[in-house]
Amino acid sequence: MSFSYRCLLPLFLLLVLPVASTALADPIQPSTNLPQTQPWDLTKLSEAPKFAWVDADSPVRSLTFTGEEFEGHPTSVFAYYATPGSILGDKNLDRNLPAIVCIHGGGGTAFREWTELWAKRGYAAIAMDLAGSRPIEGKNPHDQKNRTRLPDGGPFHGDQHKFGHIDDQVHQQWQYHAVANVILAHSLIRSFPEIDKKRTGVTGISWGGYLTCIVAGVDSRFHAAVPVYGCGYLTDNSKWLDRFAKMTPRQRQLWVTLWDPRQYLPAVSMPILFVNGTNDFAYPLDSYMKSYDAVPDDVHKQLSITVKMSHSHPGGWNPPQIGHFMDQWLKRGEPLPMVDLPQIKGDHVELRYDTATFAKAAIHWSVDDKAVNAHDWKTADAVVKEDIIIAPAPPEDARLWYMTVQAEDGSLVSTEIIFVKERLIR
Known part of the structure; x- marks a missing residue:
């Protein structure tokens, strides 16, 4: 049997025998928009992997x-x-449960509390470690010191592993393993008898959001996706421009071809909600909007941009719009509000919306010349009428602006970010 015990015997005393799923493969059907350069064996990854319970009895189990x-x-x-x-x-x-695959970000690991949050919402949830490690039980998992390296774990997930190994064999690089392991986790959870395979979703935070953008294009079996913070077009603008500057032109192009989500977002076919903040230090709004635009227009896609949203794992899994969106598509729940592009009409802005009810609306803008993720933002309340939202127009010297609406449960959705190159035309 190919399953290795080397990572388990030194760490755990109570084990059950390894289990191999006998579920028939539910193969990924690759999109015609998926690039030929994608490196994964999707037929193989569609098969549920062999697994072993580490703890099969606790409220949150481990494997x-x-x-x-x-x-x-x-x-x-x-x-x-x-x-x-x-x-x-x-x-x-x-019985007949919807399921969520949870992808952690940089500095993260498998988070017990994340799976518990989704289970309390009525979902089965799996959260895997993508750094070849596992958290130490009973210690704060958000502290990277509280991790144990698995003897046969995969590559670590530091910046050097994400950027510094571009000349290594593709199958030895972190992104290859991270995406493969997310898909394998999806194949595994789909093989469990309590799961409804027609109701599975994926969400990820920061680098996990980046991976969500890739996986949503690669694994067509998902039925909803919510990337938080993470996006593509990282060579255009991101926290890692210095990393790309150290690469040769050939290396940068190879990294973009293999690992930038811009290659995979055009293959997304399931509903997708992009969640970010206006001032995110890693994934700025210009690259974020390019990523949103890369998803085909015939796909249900929405935005949720919060003014100065904090960047953290809890900050990335707590926004109510994430669960609201998943409920909409996986549990036939109340839909999030849908908004059109706002239109300037003289001294005010008009925004059309669908029939969904919500609590309040606002307009946000910035007039300074700072970097796109360093703007100071101003906000004004909007007036919600029966079929339209009215807000004061942004000032003529606004550099960028957008509008938000908030549902009664606190879920926030937004319009596209409007970048103003010239003076606003009234």
Whole structure:
């Protein structure tokens, strides 16, 4: 049996035998928009991997599954798994469940609390570590010191592994393994008898949002996606411009071809919600809007841009619009409000919206010449009428502006960001 115990025996005393799923493959159907340069064996990744329970009895369970080979050996991937029945102690609740795959960001790991959050919402959830490690039980998982390296773990996820290995074999690079492990986690959770395979979603935070943008284009079996912070067009503008500046032109182009989400966003076919803040230090609004625009217009896509949204794992999984969006598409819940592009009409702005109810609306703008993720933002309330929202027009010297509406549960959606190159025309 190919499953390796080397990562388990030194770490855990109580184990059950490894389990191999007998579920038939539910193959990924690649989009015609998926680039020929994509490096993954999608037929192989469509098969549920072998796995072993580390803890099969706790409210939030844990397991390892077999990943792709790295440095000549199969890898082990640690993950938490929770369901409504596991956290409430009632197995009868675990039938025909929607499922969520949770992708952590830089400095993150598998987060127990993230799976518990989704399980309390009525979902099965799996959160895997993408750095070849696992959190130490009983210690703060947000502190990187509280991790244990798996003996047969895959590549680490530091910046050097994301950018400094571009000349290595593709199958040895972090992005290859990270995307593969997300897809394998999806294949695994789909093989569990309590899961409704027609209702699965994916969400990721920061580098996990970046991976969500790639995975949403690669794995057509997902039915909804929510990338938070992360996006593509990183060579155009991002926190890592200095990393790209150190590459040769050939290396930069190879990195873009293989690993920039701009290559995969045109292949997205499921509903997708992009969540970010106006001043994100890593993924600025210009690259973010390019990423949003890269998704085909015939796909249901929405934006949620919050003024100066904090950047963290809890900050990335707490916004209510994430769960609201998943409920809409995976549980037939109340839809998020839909808004058109706002239109300047003399001294005011008009914004059309759908019939969904919401609590309030606002307009946001900036007039300074600072970097796109360093702007000072001003906000004014808008007036919600029966079929239109009215707001004061942004000042003539505004550099960029947009509008938001907020549902009664606090879920926030926004219009596209409007970048103003010339003086506003009234």
